[in-house]
Amino acid sequence: MLRIDTAVALLVALVTLCGYLPLAPYLGLFPRILLPAALLFGYFFRRRGYRLPNWLVTVCGLLFFLFYALQVSRTNLVGPAADLLILFLALRLFGEQSGRHYLQIYVLAVFCLSASSLFSLDSMFLVYLLVMLPALAVSLVLLSFVAVDPDAALSRSAMGKVLRTAILIPVGAVPLALVFFVILPRTQYAMWNFLNQQEGAVVGFSDRVQPGSASSQSEVKTLVFRAETGRLPDDRLYWRGIVLNRFTGTAWERTAPAGNGLPVGGTDRPVTVVFYPEPTKSRYLITLDQPLQLSGIRSDRTGDAVYLQSYGRAVRTRYEVTALPGARLEERAGARMESYLQLPPGYSPAIRRLARETAAGARSGREVIDRFERFYRSNGFRYATSGLPTDAHPLDTFLFKRRQGNCEFFASSLAVLLRSAGVPARLVGGYQGGDYNELGGFYAVTEDRAHVWVEADPDGEGWVTIDPSRWAVNADERVSRPGPGLYARIRQAADAVEYYWTRTVIAYDLEKQIEMVRSAGRRWSGVRLRVPDMQNMAMVVVSLLAAAGAFALRGRRRLSREERLLRLLYVRLRREGRLPADHAGMGLFRLAERLGDPVVHRFAERYGAAVYHDRPLSSDEYKGLRQLIRQIGNGASGDAGRNVRSRPDDA
Amino acid sequence: MALTLLLGFAAVNTGNNLLFLVVASLLAFMALTGLIGWFNLRGLEVEIVPPDEIYSGMETLVTFRFTNRKRWLTSFLLSAEFLGSSTVILLADRQSACSRSVPCTFPRRGRHAGLSLLISSPFPVNFFIRRLQCGFAETVTVFPAPIPFRTVSADAGRERVGELLRSANGHDGELARIGDYSGREPLKHVHWRLSARHDALKVKGFNATGTEPVVIDLETLPARTTDEAVGRAAYLVNDLMRRNRPVGLRLGDLLVPPGLSRSHRLKLLKELAVHAAD
Numbered sequence: 001m002l003r004i005d006t007a008v009a010l011l012v013a014l015v016t017l018c019g020y021l022p023l024a025p026y027l028g029l030f031p032r033i034l035l036p037a038a039l040l041f042g043y044f045f046r047r048r049g050y051r052l053p054n055w056l057v058t059v060c061g062l063l064f065f066l067f068y069a070l071q072v073s074r075t076n077l078v079g080p081a082a083d084l085l086i087l088f089l090a091l092r093l094f095g096e097q098s099g100r101h102y103l104q105i106y107v108l109a110v111f112c113l114s115a116s117s118l119f120s121l122d123s124m125f126l127v128y129l130l131v132m133l134p135a136l137a138v139s140l141v142l143l144s145f146v147a148v149d150p151d152a153a154l155s156r157s158a159m160g161k162v163l164r165t166a167i168l169i170p171v172g173a174v175p176l177a178l179v180f181f182v183i184l185p186r187t188q189y190a191m192w193n194f195l196n197q198q199e200g201a202v203v204g205f206s207d208r209v210q211p212g213s214a215s216s217q218s219e220v221k222t223l224v225f226r227a228e229t230g231r232l233p234d235d236r237l238y239w240r241g242i243v244l245n246r247f248t249g250t251a252w253e254r255t256a257p258a259g260n261g262l263p264v265g266g267t268d269r270p271v272t273v274v275f276y277p278e279p280t281k282s283r284y285l286i287t288l289d290q291p292l293q294l295s296g297i298r299s300d301r302t303g304d305a306v307y308l309q310s311y312g313r314a315v316r317t318r319y320e321v322t323a324l325p326g327a328r329l330e331e332r333a334g335a336r337m338e339s340y341l342q343l344p345p346g347y348s349p350a351i352r353r354l355a356r357e358t359a360a361g362a363r364s365g366r367e368v369i370d371r372f373e374r375f376y377r378s379n380g381f382r383y384a385t386s387g388l389p390t391d392a393h394p395l396d397t398f399l400f401k402r403r404q405g406n407c408e409f410f411a412s413s414l415a416v417l418l419r420s421a422g423v424p425a426r427l428v429g430g431y432q433g434g435d436y437n438e439l440g441g442f443y444a445v446t447e448d449r450a451h452v453w454v455e456a457d458p459d460g461e462g463w464v465t466i467d468p469s470r471w472a473v474n475a476d477e478r479v480s481r482p483g484p485g486l487y488a489r490i491r492q493a494a495d496a497v498e499y500y501w502t503r504t505v506i507a508y509d510l511e512k513q514i515e516m517v518r519s520a521g522r523r524w525s526g527v528r529l530r531v532p533d534m535q536n537m538a539m540v541v542v543s544l545l546a547a548a549g550a551f552a553l554r555g556r557r558r559l560s561r562e563e564r565l566l567r568l569l570y571v572r573l574r575r576e577g578r579l580p581a582d583h584a585g586m587g588l589f590r591l592a593e594r595l596g597d598p599v600v601h602r603f604a605e606r607y608g609a610a611v612y613h614d615r616p617l618s619s620d621e622y623k624g625l626r627q628l629i630r631q632i633g634n635g636a637s638g639d640a641g642r643n644v645r646s647r648p649d650d651a
Numbered sequence: 652m653a654l655t656l657l658l659g660f661a662a663v664n665t666g667n668n669l670l671f672l673v674v675a676s677l678l679a680f681m682a683l684t685g686l687i688g689w690f691n692l693r694g695l696e697v698e699i700v701p702p703d704e705i706y707s708g709m710e711t712l713v714t715f716r717f718t719n720r721k722r723w724l725t726s727f728l729l730s731a732e733f734l735g736s737s738t739v740i741l742l743a744d745r746q747s748a749c750s751r752s753v754p755c756t757f758p759r760r761g762r763h764a765g766l767s768l769l770i771s772s773p774f775p776v777n778f779f780i781r782r783l784q785c786g787f788a789e790t791v792t793v794f795p796a797p798i799p800f801r802t803v804s805a806d807a808g809r810e811r812v813g814e815l816l817r818s819a820n821g822h823d824g825e826l827a828r829i830g831d832y833s834g835r836e837p838l839k840h841v842h843w844r845l846s847a848r849h850d851a852l853k854v855k856g857f858n859a860t861g862t863e864p865v866v867i868d869l870e871t872l873p874a875r876t877t878d879e880a881v882g883r884a885a886y887l888v889n890d891l892m893r894r895n896r897p898v899g900l901r902l903g904d905l906l907v908p909p910g911l912s913r914s915h916r917l918k919l920l921k922e923l924a925v926h927a928a929d
Binding site: 099107110111113114117118121125126129133136137140141143144145147148149152154158161162165166168169170172173174176177178179180181184185186187505506507508509578580581582 | 667668670683686698742773
């Protein structure tokens, strides 16, 4: 015999883990440790009956609540709430446990899992949910046995039957949940958006570039966004984020941009890219250089083709960008370009001299750029992420002494040189390149691909993209490429799963709901059935009906006419609610006697006269007997509504 | 339910699709538990098997036979309640039957019609309890509770409670008469010699050797109410017949001749059960 409470205890631990694990990375140290301790305590001491008394659990709960309530603010709400949930869960595990307490644990575990969605939108959530759901179902079913009999124990076979029935709940619930997920009403804007405190990704680009602020650059492989599009040439993969237009002498910053550029030219056709960014606190939306338009999210476009997410934003993690890779960004006539020549007064005489000397005699801005490219290439500049200049004049050190630095040094130095030479220039921050996922058909761009490059308007024909980092002697080594090995393939497959998760679940919203209804309507209205289609459909329907009929009639084929009559009689009596439960082993005459119905008596006599004398029924007899069956219950005392019959009163 | 509502409210207001996923799962979970709970009580048939003798106000065991006619599903945690008493069936296998006896007390004598059994089950989860009322078409006759009648002993009270009749026919007494064969007499009673002489079958009639028969007249019983009289009569019927004494019954115009068989006793008790009260 299997004790039910033992099985319930195991399932409680599983449900608790499903609530705890997704939330664990975002918890404070104390709750993070206390819950596993409570689980271990439960495991080792449950049999010995050691439990914290309920009053102590309540007092501790109150103290925890007060402690965390004092930490809550509008900006710090979800963190303390998550800590508190886990602490309540741990306290419950330390305390006494009965059916009611188990239910409390389940509710807290579901809350914990739900709270984890406010921190992370990872697809592992689905895994935890799919484990928790069957565990909850089986556990609740077993608890209903405990509620009836606290010491209930079931044999192995009985437990098997219970589990088989219990497992029907999650098996049936999963497809139904998908339907509910699709049809549950969404709103256009979320009022409690402040609760969605997903881990803000540390964006690789910032609104301030300060070369020389650190001696090395960390390279984090955290995903920043996925961009669904076809394969593009590597030199077209410049993911635009921010434009920095003011140089302070030590850093590049962003001020209100002058002008209003529109992409023109370029060698490629417009490309549509669907972006699925990871949660970030940054308002800058990544686009593909040069962006024509952005849709699917409320945003503002500035004059330098930078997109900012509007305030009061919807929870939306998908937007679409149409871009012209390799195009120029042409300013409208009369745009004030002087601000793009700004340099701090008296800034680096050496750099200004180098700019003057290099640009001397050049006939166009384009030629100036070419001369600077030659300067970089001929002087053996190296791309490096460590050993970066950190002195008072880092750009001077980079250009004239060390000649090694990261993209910030290359881009900053070139922009300063161009401005010194009278060519309008600015820095663009974003990402370059990306790992193309063949399975999903998208680029996965990670933090280590953060990049800064230069835009210059050499001859008033529009801003062109210049990436001086490509002029480094070791430019090809700048970004490590994933190898073709098994690990890389597995990672790609996992990333594709995550991508589809984001695309289908995370990014599902009101717009998609409306679109789904519209497209269903369009498809329906667009259905024009041709004769061959209708014939095929009719064949399919007839085949299905035939299969269903064969299934329903299986086993009836072998029945004789006499057997069919008996079955009809039983069906009729059952419909009337008068068929005794033990009719199976009961003779026809006994049945008639039991029921006391004259019609059934007549049936038994006529039927018995033929069948019990080994004589087949004649057609007339058969018809007569069918007629009798039809008469059963007509005008007889009504038993409708009673689903059972008892034996006649013997007392 | 409250959990689902709360999370649903949070999902709509945060637009967080993972919360929608949790809410959708909980809704589906509730729907499925409701459906399985409904199936759990479906296809159940109950048969009442009352004992032969039920006396009012006295606890008795009424047996119920549960048949689960479902083709695929076992029924679980069935609680059957009958007249304030209940029994639990943890598991009723599909396509099979099981019996449970419920101790119960019928408060009054007479025919009890419209009896029903209430089956309830918290399965699959103990949030809601589903109920099914199973009615029985048959009536159950409850005999009056015997009221001990101390003043009447086997012999002392016989003149007071009934009248002595002539000796009844029997099998093992003295030869009393010779009569025509009616077809009911056993062959061993045929008087072959006389039969041969008369050219017709003649049988020997014997006196019964049992104690003297008694006919209980309800009106002569010392009782304040009819119910009390009926109770005393029931006691007498059982007591006298246990002493192997044939008992008859007079209820107003109705006269049931004395008899000694078990079915006769049950018949008397039945008559007493349905005898109108004051």
